[in-house]
Amino acid sequence: MAKRIAVDPITRIEGHLRIEAQIDGGKIVDAWSSSTAFRGVETILKGRDPRDAHHFTQRFCGVCTTVHSMASIRAVEDALKIQVPDNARLIRNLIMGIQNVQDHVIHFYHLHALDWVDIVSALSADPVATSKLAQSISDWPKSSADYFKGIQERVKAFAGTGRLGPFQNAYWGHSAYKLPPEANLMAVAHYLEALEWQKDVIKIHAILGSKNPHPQTFLVGGMSIPVDPNSQNAINADKIAWMMKLFKKARSFVEQVYIPDLLAVAPFYLDWAAIGGGVGNYLSYGDFPDASGQNFFPRGVITDKDLANVYPMDEKKITESVTNSWYSYQGGDDKALHPYDGETNANYTGPKPPYTWLDTDQKYSWVKSPRYDGRPMEVGPLARVLVAYAHGVPEVQGAVNFVLKTLGAPASALFSTLGRTAARGVDALVLAQKNEEWLLQLADNMGRGILDMHNGEMWDPASWPKEAQGFGWHEAPRGALGHWIRIKNQKIENFQAVVPSTWNAGPRDEKGQRGPYEQALIGTPIADPENPLEILRTIHSFDPCLACAVH
Amino acid sequence: MKEEQTPAALSIPEETLLKWEARGIKRRDFIKFCTATTAALALPITLVPRVAQAIEDNRVPVIWVELQSCTGDTEAFLRANQPTAAEIILDTLSIEYAETIMAAAGHQAEKSKDDAIKKYQGKYIAIVEGSIPRDGAYCCVGGKSALAIVKEVCGNAAATIAVGNCAAFGGLPAAAPNPTGAMSVQEAVPGATVINLPGCPVNATNLTATVVHFLTFGKLPATDKLGRPLFAHGKRIHDNCERRSHFDAGQHAEAFGDPGHRQGWCLYKLGCKGPETFHNCPTCRYNEGVSWPVMAGHGCIGCSEPGFWDTMSPFYRRLPQVPGFGIETTADQIGLGLAAATAVAFGAHGVASALRKNEHDSKEG
Amino acid sequence: MLELRYVWEWPVRITHWVNVVAIVVLSVTGLYIGNPFISVSSTTPYVMGWMRFIHYVFAYLFLMSFMARMVWMFCGNRYASWREYFPWVTAKGRERIVGTFAWYTFLRKTPPYEVGHNALAVMAYAGVFTLFLVQCITGFAIYGQFEPGSFWFNLTQPLLAVGNQQLRLTHHIIMWLLIGFGIHHVYSAALMDVKEKNGCLSSIFGGYKFVDPEEEVE
């Protein structure tokens, strides 16, 4: 019997996402992804100083904070042909690198874990067995029976109050939960540890960027955080040492907790390696440039899950459609526009709130539908890792092969809900290791007296051409992020952002092709339509960010 | 162990400490947290036991709603300052609803909210993050408009804390031309008791301090005319800034990366808005006191002030644009032009006057 | 016959010159505050500190002098009276405005006869006094911010609703308007002196002007 359900709000994500799904025979047969909030920042940017843009765009999102600053600044630098000093490149890599690692860990433990981990079941775990389990998968020091006993008592005391706060009304006891109580208890302990850990390691953002969320040291042409070994008010040896300590802390948690947990949980859910594949096209802009401009994660496009062919990425092939989004294009809503010519004219045609259903035959989301060469693309850690894997980046190949071997799964298992979640772990692992290299390079530059971190040649708008346009790219935690800017008379004439979650969360396009979330949900089993835990699993595997997607 | 030896801290009842230990919080961390919170609130140290008791007695229910937000304030909250603050807050408050962290989704999540509003009517704290669009089309959760949600959630709360500039003053969505008609909480629910904790995002320390003040005294802290607590917004950044001596001396970084900039000179000429911003960033700092914008070499952009996206920009200029002129033109260029034009005009007038024959002259003969 | 008449009483002259000095000092220090153009290499010179200190000392002086002149509008002679500043309310005054305007723009060969201020100048002064007022208000509103709760802060706080930056910008722009006025004004005073041979220029020093009783109209 067919049944329509709506999950609104999808929680444990950033922003306002609503999923409607048609269920038939215990499986999803059709799905619609909608964001229900809009701010209009692209419109707000018009007419402003292009050097200011990054402060505005950074506030697209406070979760993947920094990434839009990066993309905006690169867009302006591309338009004005500005080269940034090597120190600025390294500092940017470090800020992006730790953002990625921290964001992925938060996602895994605080946003995604409860889809797989039943907290209530952890109450009946045996702490001694839990300790054995933990020690068998990792040499992480916090794994004694006493430790797990303490955690369990704490959770018991909490549950004993009868007030579960953020954990009430959830899907506890759902038949789709498969972990034994001990694995659940271990995960709960690490949930709490990760909460502590994330606020510590992100202090790197405070050191290099003044604060987190929303670091404030980006500049068109470089960075505003000075480097000078002989100054108290700059990045000096003391701060390098401090950051090294934090980077090591970040890495050891990823190596000894995150990855082992991932590999310990995955075997219980191997069926999810065949669920949630989605559109099968992958796009990565590449990022983390070295001194010669070569990206550590390469650029590329994969279509139809074909890892044998990675195509070069051509920014000109990107368009956005609004056929099913609450906007109108001057030239007609069935025309796809390249972002340089993009328009953001709000045109809400949806139901008047309060409402029960969206009219999905018409426009039904605030997210636009980006397409590459007319195709929907999945972006994110999976796309990034696949492109790097296919390109033969040794660090990525090593990590992917290790994960696949441990799970006894073929490479094709990557095209799935589980694959997406595993690729995020690979991404975090590789970057957690890479960060220390970049920090050492920065220290090396400083040691050789190279202190430049801002190229001010084009700082004065009087030095700019009358008109210019640029494309700013970035591999954000959630994937390929692009900002396109047109500058005229020193002001922003047009600004368009096509964000990772825009790619993934977008609705159908003018040809009726589903977006990646929608496509990935097709075929997902739903044991109980009243408690659609499985929808959360696949949707969360993308790590949605809707404030990003719509902006 | 120093904290434990202060007489105030020592007088926290043993049973309170034991209770917290049972919940897995080290007594040392608990005392540290209470002391730091008391200090953050500018309360005398003798009130530490009272603060401790306040935290102990009430696990106050909280409903945290996000509207037109970027979730930066939720993230700030997750970085809460004192070593164990995040845990203590999780144990201190009872977070009934918070989309970003809660386990339930969809109608189950909405039920948590509805239940809490009913069960704790007039007793819970509402925390609002993000602005509220006038028209429901621009922000809905669970099919309800943002406006309907804040009216319900704030209208039934004991008090509302508007976190971040968006909730406090409209923030980014309300920047010109305010495409969605975004409003602050106070504009959206004029009758509600609201305290504003602006910042973009809010400083987590100020949020915990406000909550604890409420728990301790049963009322919100004293505020300025803009509804911001005086303990966090009572003074200008400029008057607490570590670079102030360079300002007074006349040592100003002229360009990013110049020697003055590397030596921590004042950022006034690079557009710092510290002189017009009331916020405790220099003393409180961010991420457990690691840094704050000026310390990291970038000017303040005034993120705790109403309308700062429009009034404080262009951010790399000291003064805003003169209305009607391009972003290229500064007030000084316009002024200089005006003075020069006057001089030229009167110079020409003078020449013309000297040339013309004056009636008085001819009369006198 | 020309006779010498006491036009500008001493309070008018003193406040005039105190204002002139204050405005010059406030403009120089204000320009520096707005754009600190002197760069120093150690913390001892305290340049900005001094500039601001001087700015505030002269700000008080200026405020006092300005207020004194305002009081004198109600106790001084007819040339100093507040009535002078609204020439457009009477038919006679409107005629004077048109007359002076025509003279300035070369449409008329002789200036209308004036003992006190000429009609256009007086309107400019009314404008300048308004600028003085706004400059004092915005100045003290910014000044008060360093100590919330202080006298000046409480007095001017409602203005913060206009926006801090707006206050600064206004304060900054008015400086330029006053400089513009200064150029025009000194020129006009000199022109009057030369063309009317009435001792206009020296009158603001000594107070006396040459008056032709035959031409004078009540």
Ligand code: HEM
């Ligand atoms: C004709 C009279 C005056 C002139 C031409 C003048 C000019 C200026 C200028 C150009 C600035 C820099 C503004 C900026 O760029 O932000 C300034 C700042 C200032 N002025 Fe004045 N000003 C005058 C009178 C006053 C008065 C009466 C006060 C009253 C206290 C005052 C108080 C201030 C203050 C507090 C500042 C800001 C200083 C700071 O932020 O450190 N000014 N003035």
Ligand code: HEM
């Ligand atoms: C060398 C410099 C100056 C001279 C010789 C001078 C001369 C005079 C004279 C002759 C008058 C009366 C003129 C009339 O009624 O037509 C006057 C009035 C006035 N002047 Fe000046 N002036 C000088 C500079 C300034 C400056 C720099 C300012 C301010 C920016 C200023 C502001 C005023 C004002 C406000 C009045 C109206 C006086 C009142 O009614 O109290 N003067 N000045």
Ligand code: NFV
């Ligand atoms: N999607 C997205 Fe972001 C990321 N990562 C943006 O570029 O999360 Ni807020």
Ligand code: SF4
């Ligand atoms: S105030 Fe700033 S951090 Fe908070 S929601 Fe608004 S933009 Fe985000």
Ligand code: SF4
């Ligand atoms: S850096 Fe900014 S806040 Fe600090 S003294 Fe200079 S102008 Fe003031």
Ligand code: F3S
């Ligand atoms: S930008 Fe905001 S964080 Fe503080 S220094 Fe300025 S108020």
Ligand SMILES: [Mg+2]
């Ligand atoms: Mg866009």
